[in-house]
Each structure stands twice: as C-alpha cells, then as structure tokens.
Amino acid sequence: MNKLVSKITDSELEVMRVLWKAGNELPIAEIRRVLEEMSNWDTSTIKTLLRRLCEKGVVSVNKREVFYYSPLVSETEYNEYVTQSLIDRLYYGSAKKLVASLLGSKKLRDSDIEELRTLFKVGNEDE
Known part of the structure; x- marks a missing residue:
C-alpha cells in the first residue's frame, strides 16, 4: 500500500469519500457540488485538495472536456x-x-x- 495513504488529511478524506461513494470517475463540477453541500469550502480549496490527492498517488485525473477524478485506492x-x-x-x-x-x-x-x-x-x- 502506498505510504502516502497514511498522509491523507481529514479534509482530503472527505474528498475521497465523495469519490468512493460515486463508484466511478466524477467531473470536478460534481465533486464541487457535493462538497459545497457538505461544507463551506470554496472551489479553490476543493481544487487544492484534489491536486494534493493526485500528487499523493491516491487519485487519478483525466482531462477530457473537463477534469475527471477517480480514486486509485478503494475505501x-x-x-x-x-x-x-x-x-x-x-x-x-x-x-x-x-x-x-x-x-x-x-x-x-x-x-x-x-x-x-x-x-x-x-x-x-x-x-
């Protein structure tokens, strides 16, 4: 298991839970919609958390017409x-x-x- 998994912060874990619950890759707009309902985070915070998760190797990103994110580690x-x-x-x-x-x-x-x-x-x- 990736050692960086242990470095997932509580805020990053909330993002991971959104991805796990979806069960498939999500566009950033959908991730933002869900997280904005659950928290008072703004778009830049959500983008930062997603970027960090990608850097840690626990989330992948695919660019098509927009960015799509999916977990690389299961719940x-x-x-x-x-x-x-x-x-x-x-x-x-x-x-x-x-x-x-x-x-x-x-x-x-x-x-x-x-x-x-x-x-x-x-x-x-x-x-």
Missing part, C-alpha cells in the same frame, strides 16, 4: 491500512489488545459483542 484498502496502522502504533501490532481495550472501555453494546463472537466463531471454522 476498503484505505480502511484496512489505517486500521493496521492504528493497531501497530497503539497496540504494538496486537489486534487482541485493541479488542480488549474496546471491551474494557465499555464502548461496545451487548449486541456488538455478540456480533463479534459470531465473527470469531466463523473465523475459527475456516482455519
């Missing part, structure tokens, strides 16, 4: 990378310590815990 790939990075940084690579932390902090509802139990059982059967 799943991004989430997996960021999750693993979090586990590595905070829990020394131990997903078990992350889960223990969530359980200990009472951040999970009983239904969440039951769902995790089911996932763990399925994981054990496949191994």
